[in-house]
Amino acid sequence: MISRIDMRGSLPENLRDVLPRAELDVEAALEKVRSICDDVRHRGAAAVRELTARFDGVEIASTRVPAEEIERALAELDPRVRAALEESIRRARKVHRDQRRTDVTTEVVPGGTVTERWVPVDRVGLYVPGGRAVYPSSVVMNVVPAQEAGVKSLAVTSPPQKGDAPHDRGGDPEFGGLPHPTILAACALLGVGEVYSVGGAQAVAMFAYGTEECPPATLVTGPGNIWVTAAKRLLKGRIGIDSEAGPTEIAILADETADPVHVAADLISQAEHDVVAAAVLVTTSPELADAVEKELPGQVAATKHAARITEALAGRQSGIVLVDSIDDGLKVVDAYAAEHLEIHTANAAEVAARVRNAGAIFVGTYAPVSLGDYLAGSNHVLPTGGCACHSSGLSVQSFLRGIHVVDYSREALAGAAAHVSVLADAEDLPAHGAAIRARFDWEIPTT
Template identity: 75%
Template structure:
């Protein structure tokens, strides 16, 4: 079921592993841009009317309005299964514990007597949070988006999630209940590229936001790329992925179960095992086939595991394996090896690292306290997952006295002249009509 890629004995350059040798889903966001462009333009010009039309076209339901009524949010929470509510409350509690510690404090540096630079951290004013709908229901994504935004101090939050025909055109009631549980009062029944456009441009019922965050399908990713600049984005999320670095101490039952857990998200989901153990590779292959036969979404899982984005990568040893997983830069990386904590400490590129046999990705998806909105498609080599920092902006505040400016004025004027920007220097000269020992611009002959 899982393809094998044997990298043992393969040449490694000074730059490391060739990423093109590794399993990866094909996701051509650029090709989708021209499909989402007219949708976004339509929302820009027609607002809610366009959103209503797209809900009928894409979601099969004709809406009277896009914004969810307060009573619908309250009813969803009242009718929520008590066990699900208790689980969500614990997920929120743990997420708050972790994200609260990510808050930044202002720092002031005294550069010279009378001259300071302060870095002040200011939250984004308004954020649109996207929660997917489709094959699965993701109240956990409500938690993962809302909690860090709230802990950052964002003043205005709005959630968008696709309308559901089976629920009268409202987003799934569990999504609504999670919003109500977190105190989110503004929720919109809008999905796909049109939801991103709603946050970017605003409509009659939704003020424009400064940022949009949250995972979604390729159309959401394309809309984020198209509208980036008009609105800030967290990332262009691709299909979910798990990589597991394991040696012969790993339990093949655990490894197979964790690969399957991510494969059930989507037919393009990536599940990759990296191991120096042929014996483990064989056992995981057998165990995966056995477990897939009994899983609920076996057709979806089977397609994902057989796809080019999934497979077993054989490596020479754990050092080689670490080089491979760093090149792969997985969204989720499990370390199931001897001395897993020491091995995990050497990882440089991953959205999140899960250490040892008792820290499966499923824990992080729901209730570890970490965030599950993470970089995909190899972007973990340069980007981070969603956090409080996502919603904060650092502003430098420069405060110099006359004496402090006078002390550096000659150097400022010298650098301005070196860059052929004399007006920059003149802006300093103007403050000192007769500055002592200040360099003069060379005279020019007629």
């Protein structure tokens, strides 16, 4: 069900290249989404509606969801789901509120200051996936940090679901061309009234260029499929993006103290997302590896999405990696730079503190990735594909820009004038020095 890689003895020098990893050919998808984005740019909402009919099989009269449908979705929401979403929002808001930045002014010299001012982006488009699963939790994870950052204008978009009538639920999993009602209800709980029934590359293009029904945004965030990722790459000069999200990943670093039942369950929980989801166990214990392999088939068979999980676990992106020591295990997980990394070892907190590269780290038996997906208070929009070695997950910072404000008096500028002039001449940019000299009636010394 899952392959093994034995790295005992010595670790390969090209660790990152030999570790299991999902392949995502964004470049190949670029050309396919280019025409989609160009169509939206030139024809606006009409193009979005036609593309929605072509790709989603849904005819929509308008891309924007009527306010009454958002209100209806909240009114009809299962009270237990509502309570869980409200608690998820409360915890996420508590964590993200503490991420707020404060302006800092530094006096460089008497009369010369630099202030770093934190300013939210003007408008954000938040993408919420709606393919194999429904993700109201992603509404929370996108909206809360944007709101805490102080973004004044934000819109949510999610792919439309099929069906005959928007409000004809009746247990039928089709919803008449609207996003899933649980997504709409989550928007209502968060006070988001601007919601669109658009998915795929056309949603990113809608936010990038704007249409008659949707004003353009300055930033788009949220994970999506390969077409969403390709559109983000194509349009990132036109609109800001958070990241190019790939298939979800879990890595687990474990020793002989780990419980194979827990490890197997956590690998399965992320493999449930997609057939290309990655599940990797890095362990010093062959006995644990054997026990996890023995445990997987029974747990998988008991799940709803057994076929999907089986394909994900058997894929080249998943595997069990054997290492000699925790030190070697740390080298492996740092090279892998997982979206989600669980630590199941003795002294798990100490081991976790040594990790350099991960989107989020989950410490010990009682902090599984599933907790982070919904209710830890952390954000679950995280870097994938090894990007955690240089990128962070979604946070309040994602929606802010730091602007340096320079304020110098005449005397403070005079004190810097000679050095500026010397450096300008060293770079063969004499007009830079001349711009300083123009402010004074004396010659600036250059030696």
